[in-house]
Amino acid sequence: MMNSPERPGRRGTGSLFGSAWNAVQANMESLLGIVPAPRALCFYVTYACNLRCRTCGIWREGPGSRGAELSLPEIAEILSDPLFARLKYVNINGGEPLLRPDLPEIAELILERFPRLRALSLNSNGIPAARCVSRVAAISHGCRQRRVPFSVSISLHARGPAFDEIAGRSGAWDEVHSALEQLQDLQKSCDFFLSINCVMSALNADGLEDLAAWSRERNIPANFVLAEVRERFHNREMEEDFSLRPEQKPVVIRFLRRLSREEPFLRHHRLRYHVLADMLEYGRPRRLACHYRMGGAILGSRGEFFYCKFSREIGSCREQSARRIYYGREALRYRERELLAGVCPQCPPNTLNRIELEKDALRYLSFLLRMKFGGKKLHG
16 A cells, blocks of 8 residues: 655655645645545555465465566656656555565666655565665665655564464564665665554454554554555455454543544644544545545556556556546446545545545644644544
8 A cells, every 4th residue: 555755755856835825736636526646656566475465465476376466667657657757756565575686676777767755665564674774774874875755664473483374474573674674774874764564453452552552662653554456465254354343442442542642742643543443433425535546557567457446447557548547437426436435535545645635634734733732532
């Protein structure tokens, strides 16, 4: 899933004026029903994975399962499509991206293709640690040369043997723990933002507070998201195993409420935790912006194209121009009638990145003021 850097950008467009203009533009596009070209792209560079997590079966779509992965020349050709002329944020994802030996070259290609990129991010499980550290160092060096903020999010859903059980691999906790320690050491010489990403499910609901405390002690920000069934993750048959039990829901809701109250005052994920708790507790529809709806897309490792994480495949970039796919009549009808009308209201907010925060700036400001002056009881 796409997790953009939490620190502000370092360019002029990251200024208060630039953010205000982006917010006005995004709200006008929404009001007028304009489908904007992507400003954010999530690129699943591979579906192969060296873990067998109990919440995800994406590894079943590994290399060779349904065609070869995109080559570097193919990636370069696809990203040269006019549809991506506005692209400012790229997230490299998987599967496990580290399994692609040409990952640094892919990152370099992205940096060269988009000289005005505002952020590059990488989601990884960090295994094995040595490979993770060396490739993060290489990508970080390229980003630093071009003054592009770089962030790394490592998947970690529990501590100790409990993580091995969730990850489906003996010794996974030791390997990820080592990767995080080495990445923190690497930060002394390389400029990148490091965080962990925890998927909340029935498998770890009782250990969330423990993981949150551990991340605070080690000064590694943690991002907590809700486990979801996605067709592309091949995890529908796993749903019964990882879906929150009725007795676990109140535990997770209390955890989210606490985060929304007690996280550092300007940590914007507080608002996301508050809204997610409302959705779980009261069944309320989503009330936060979505960067996919506002101008985002997903590119699969074999050239498949999607509007968002819950979208069906709308075309193949190996067979057709990305722009023609994105603005195709049938695809737009599907986007409007099935995604926007049916899926979006119930989609849990698992990100609150720069694009989304700019659009919801007034909502965020109102939330901060209510939290500051309205006491600790804040619902609705």
